[in-house]
Amino acid sequence: MPANVIPSASVPWPAGRAMFRNVAARGLLRYASPVILVLLWQGTCSMGIVSTRLVASPVQVIMTGWSLLRDGTLGANLGVSLARAATGLLIAVALGVGFALVSGLSRLGEDLVDAPLQILRTLPALAMVPLFILWFGIGETPKIALVALGATFPIYLNLHKGIRSIDPRLLEMTRTLGLSRVRTIRDVILPGALPDLLVGLRFAVGMSWLMLVVAEQVNAESGIGHMMMEAQDFMRTDIIMVGLVIYGLLGLVSDQIVRLMERTFLSWRPSHRRGQAA
Amino acid sequence: MATIAPTGAGGMNAVFMTDRMHDAIAPRDGGVAVHGLTRRFGHGPAVLDGLDLTIAPGEFVALLGHSGSGKSTLLRTLAGLDPVHEGTLFRPDAVSVVFQDGRLLPWKRVWENVVLGQAGADRRDRALAVLEEVGLGHRVDAWPLTLSGGEAQRAALARALVRRPAFLMLDEPFAALDALARLKMQRLVARLWARHACAVLLVTHDVDEALLLADRAIVLDHGRIRTDLAIPLDRPRHHADPGFIHLRGVLLDALGVHDD
Numbered sequence: 001m002p003a004n005v006i007p008s009a010s011v012p013w014p015a016g017r018a019m020f021r022n023v024a025a026r027g028l029l030r031y032a033s034p035v036i037l038v039l040l041w042q043g044t045c046s047m048g049i050v051s052t053r054l055v056a057s058p059v060q061v062i063m064t065g066w067s068l069l070r071d072g073t074l075g076a077n078l079g080v081s082l083a084r085a086a087t088g089l090l091i092a093v094a095l096g097v098g099f100a101l102v103s104g105l106s107r108l109g110e111d112l113v114d115a116p117l118q119i120l121r122t123l124p125a126l127a128m129v130p131l132f133i134l135w136f137g138i139g140e141t142p143k144i145a146l147v148a149l150g151a152t153f154p155i156y157l158n159l160h161k162g163i164r165s166i167d168p169r170l171l172e173m174t175r176t177l178g179l180s181r182v183r184t185i186r187d188v189i190l191p192g193a194l195p196d197l198l199v200g201l202r203f204a205v206g207m208s209w210l211m212l213v214v215a216e217q218v219n220a221e222s223g224i225g226h227m228m229m230e231a232q233d234f235m236r237t238d239i240i241m242v243g244l245v246i247y248g249l250l251g252l253v254s255d256q257i258v259r260l261m262e263r264t265f266l267s268w269r270p271s272h273r274r275g276q277a278a
Numbered sequence: 279m280a281t282i283a284p285t286g287a288g289g290m291n292a293v294f295m296t297d298r299m300h301d302a303i304a305p306r307d308g309g310v311a312v313h314g315l316t317r318r319f320g321h322g323p324a325v326l327d328g329l330d331l332t333i334a335p336g337e338f339v340a341l342l343g344h345s346g347s348g349k350s351t352l353l354r355t356l357a358g359l360d361p362v363h364e365g366t367l368f369r370p371d372a373v374s375v376v377f378q379d380g381r382l383l384p385w386k387r388v389w390e391n392v393v394l395g396q397a398g399a400d401r402r403d404r405a406l407a408v409l410e411e412v413g414l415g416h417r418v419d420a421w422p423l424t425l426s427g428g429e430a431q432r433a434a435l436a437r438a439l440v441r442r443p444a445f446l447m448l449d450e451p452f453a454a455l456d457a458l459a460r461l462k463m464q465r466l467v468a469r470l471w472a473r474h475a476c477a478v479l480l481v482t483h484d485v486d487e488a489l490l491l492a493d494r495a496i497v498l499d500h501g502r503i504r505t506d507l508a509i510p511l512d513r514p515r516h517h518a519d520p521g522f523i524h525l526r527g528v529l530l531d532a533l534g535v536h537d538d
Contacts, residue, residue, distance in 0.1 A: 173381040176357050176374070177441075179395040187394065191385040268385045268421045 056238035061245065064238040073227065078246065081212060081223040084140065085250075088147025089208045095148065096155025096200065104163030104193070105185065117156060125150040125207075126214055133219060143215035143223075150211040154203035162196025163189055195269075198262050205254045209247060309335045309477055310356065310445055315365035317351055317501075325351045327501035329365070335444065338471055338478045340488030342533060343498035349481050352498065353449050356479065370445050370477075374438035378450040380430035382422035382437075389418045392437045408436045412466060428459035432466070439474060446471075448480045452487070464490055468513070485529045489522055490515050497532045505532035 038058050044050050045057030052060065068074040099117060102109035128149060129142075136142035166189055174184045216225025224243050231239035310333040317326040325348045333339050343349045354360040355367065357375045382391045389405035396404070409415055412432040417425060425433065431451055438446055448467070452460040468491055471478055482488055488495045489509060497505040507528060511521050530536070 169377070169379065169381055170383060172359055173375075173377065174395070175359060177395050177437075183395055187386070188383060191383070194385075266385075268423065270421070270423050 052237075053235060054237060056241050060238045061241045064236075065242040065245065068227075068239070068242060074242070074246070077222055077224050077227045081216065081225070082250075084143050084215070084223065085147055085208050085212050088144045088211070089151050089204060091144070091148040092151030092204055092208070093155055093201070096152045096204070097159060097197070099152075099156045100159035100163065104160050105189070114160070117153070121153040121157070125153075125211065129214065129218055138219045143212070143220065146215045147208045147211045150207040151204035154207055155197070155200040158196045158200025158203070159193055162193030165196075166192045195262075195266055198258060198265070201261075202255065202258045205258060206251065209251050209254070213247065309333050309337070310370070310479075311366075311368040312352075312356070313366045315352075315355065315362065315367060317348075317355065317360065317363060324501050326355070329501065329503065331496070331503065333445070333477050333479060335477055336475045338480070338491060338493045340492035340495045341479055341481045341498060342483070342485065342488055342495060342529065343504075344533070347498040348501040349498055350449070351501075353447055353479065353481050356445075357447055370443075372441060372443045373445045373447065374441050374443035375447045375449065376431070376434045376438050376451045378453050380422070380425075380427075380434040382425075382430060382433055384421065384423050386422070387418075388414065388420050388422060388425070388433050391422060391433060392440055394437065396440065404440055405436070408440045409433070411439070411470070412436045426459075427455050428463060431455065431463060435466070435470070439470065442474075443476050445477045445479070446474075448478065448482075450481050450483065453483065460487075467491060485526055485533070486517060488529065489525055490517075495525075495529055497529070505529070507532070 041055075042058045045052055045055065045060075056064070065074065099113050103113040103117075104110070125146065129146065132142040132145055136145060170188055170192070171184065174188055179187070212223075213225055216223040217229050220226040220229075224246050228240045228243035231237075231243070310331070312329055312331040315326050315329040315331075316324055318324045327348075329348075329352065331352075341349055341352070351360060353375075355362060356369060357373065382388070383394065386394065389402055389409060392405040392409060393401040398404075406415070406418060409418055409432075412435050414429060414432045414436060417429055417433075422430060422433065434451070451467075452463045455463060464487060467478075467480075471491075478492075480488070480491060489511070492509055495505075495507045495509060496503055497507075505528075507525065509525060511519065511525070515522060517523075
């Protein structure tokens with residue numbers, strides 16, 4: 001924190017600045033403000049300024065989370081939610097990558113695939129919920145389908161863009177080297193589009209959590225969303241907030257996983273090596 | 279893409295739309311022959327206008343000309359990137375191009391870029407040998423985006439040489455480099471050419487560069503060869519040599535640059 005590094009007369013100013021830039025100091029500062037907010041929240045609840053019937057206190061949320069974890073409720077519901085999101089996302093990756101390859105690598109494919117997908121993507125995916133329930137009933141299928149529907153478009157759009165925006169000068173170069181079409185796709189087009197695919201994957205992961213929340217709150221008998229809806233009937237704001245925290249953690253962890261994939265697969269990008277060094 | 283059909287045991291490629299006279303002008307021994315090459319875009323004026331050009335095996339030719347004179351179009355046609363609509367073109371099978379921007383794949387390490395598309399278990403050894411030759415032996419496993427401009431061009435040169443070209447095209451390969459790097463690269467190209475004995479076409483804006491390196495300098499103007507100047511100077515060449523200074527005057531004059 002700046003107050004700790006006020007330069008003394010013997011320490012030149014730039015040295016103090018360098019200390020301020022120190023990663024640990026900056027990390028501390030970044031985490032200080034959320035921690036203060038949580039403390040304020042606890043304080044207002046403890047002093048009775050806010051009714052704990054409307055807003056559970058942080059301590060309450062932690063205690064409830066712990067007991068839900070111990071009686072197995074949280075684990076079971078989390079497992080169901082994770083399975084739905086993962087299955088839907090997997091389907092979305094397969095569909096999105098497949099469509100993007102077809103429409104990115106051939107003109108005919110683009111004419112056939114791109115227009116319908118561009119029309120479909122303007123529909124808000126959540127508006128499909130009533131139709132999906134009529135089509136697929138109230139089991140797992142409509143929930144997974146909703147996740148898959150929402151997550152397919154970011155993957156398709158980004159990968160398609162990535163394939164189409166490969167530097168034409170590189171493609172020209174591969175022609176002068178006499179590279180075959182298959183090798184050009186493998187060595188130039190796919191690696192060149194990988195950064196865009198990973199951007200699409202990050203959006204898709206975020207989208208799949210969003211879809212999951214809605215799917216599980218509209219019609220479900222298990223899952224984090226169902227647990228929260230049930231808590232609503234009993235005015236258990238603490239359980240609802242545990243659900244919110246879980247959703248937040250899921251989003252955070254899955255985003256970190258995609259970032260890790262970016263660092264692993266895109267290590268050729270200088271910015272990523274700088275990021276690792278810092 | 280033009281039709282590139284092998285014409286028998288000579289190892290030559292014929293790229294042609296009109297097949298008149300191609301027997302008469304095909305060089306027998308692996309050089310480059312262009313006859314009556316015309317290229318226009320849409321209904322505009324011809325970018326290449328009935329161009330004739332021969333490059334003997336092992337000959338070093340510098341191609342000069344103002345922007346828009348047709349240099350790039352000629353090079354792209356020779357490289358097989360642009361189709362031949364009118365005229366005939368013969369070139370060896372083994373051609374390589376070095377572009378102004380190295381055009382390395384950023385996601386492949388330097389040595390993998392060099393042997394891109396090459397088969398065989400000794401790929402890495404061949405890459406190492408040629409990278410050593412261009413003075414890049416210490417950056418074999420580097421990512422291309424970490425290379426300096428000069429290093430990237432050396433890698434591009436290595437990629438061109440590893441294919442043992444009979445005809446090497448250099449498209450303003452040093453234009454984006456700083457003056458010192460450019461001098462080093464010019465010496466490197468002179469050394470490599472002496473060793474590999476391939477025909478070279480160097481597109482450049484730099485009159486001194488042409489005079490330092492080439493056997494012959496060609497000035498292109500409105501799609502035609504305006505000047506075809508032999509450079510009969512002994513190597514290594516020096517800027518202060520009277521013959522060099524004389525030829526520089528001739529070339530600058532051909533390019534329309536006059537001393538006041």
